[in-house]
Amino acid sequence: MKTLYLEKSVPSRNCQRYYRLDLSPDLFGRWVLCRAWGRIGRRxxxxxxxxxxxxxxxxxxxxxxxxxxxxxxx
Known part of the structure; x- marks a missing residue:
């Protein structure tokens, strides 16, 4: 399993974002890349x-x- 977490913060533009990448095998032998993104502190x-x-x-x-x-x- 591999996880990468990135953030972007630009206070002058009220920009506080994150991006997460998770790579893991599933039960069937395939590999799943899960991406999650959004504003920090939000869903x-x-x-x-x-x-x-x-x-x-x-x-x-x-x-x-x-x-x-x-x-x-x-």
Missing amino acids: ACEMRESFPERSTALVALRRLYRQKRRRGYN
Whole structure:
């Protein structure tokens, strides 16, 4: 299981957000990438994607991580 947690805080714009990526195997041998995001302290929105192999799931996780880093998440 792998979890990445990113935050973005811009006080001048009242922006306090987070983005969480969780990668874990399911009961059927597939890999599930769960994304959760929202305002810090509020209920999250979630999306789950299923992948047949760990390597393809890791590619998706890295792509999303790079994308969020470019958008100012740390």
